């Protein structure tokens with residue numbers, strides 16, 4: 001990353017592509033440096049859009065998001081168009097229907113909707129008497 005001051009602006013340059021050598025065997029890889037992330041709004045609120053740094057696990061052929069880089073102020077259509085222009089993948093993170101926490105990994109699809117691992121592993125509430 002290259003951060004400079006140009007007149008009255010901060011200019012942050014991030015290469016669109018990261019490159020590396022294969023962990024096992026020979027060969028090189030190149031993948032996007034950023035991923036577009038859409039996070040579902042809480043309790044029906046507005047969704048949030050941001051660009052996250054990406055880490056490529058070549059031995060799994062998996063592009064992982066690592067940390068948010070920039071919040072995007074705009075609507076979904078503008079955000080998706082930006083990601084398409086930058087050739088970035090777009091990930092969608094929904095909220096657990098039980099606890100409303102964002103789900104970034106393992107989850108279960110129930111008849112109510114998507115449930116996070118923690119809520120799914122909680123013992124059921126005792127029946128009311």
Ligand SMILES: [Zn+2]
Nearest residue numbers: 096099116119
């Ligand atoms: Zn939950």
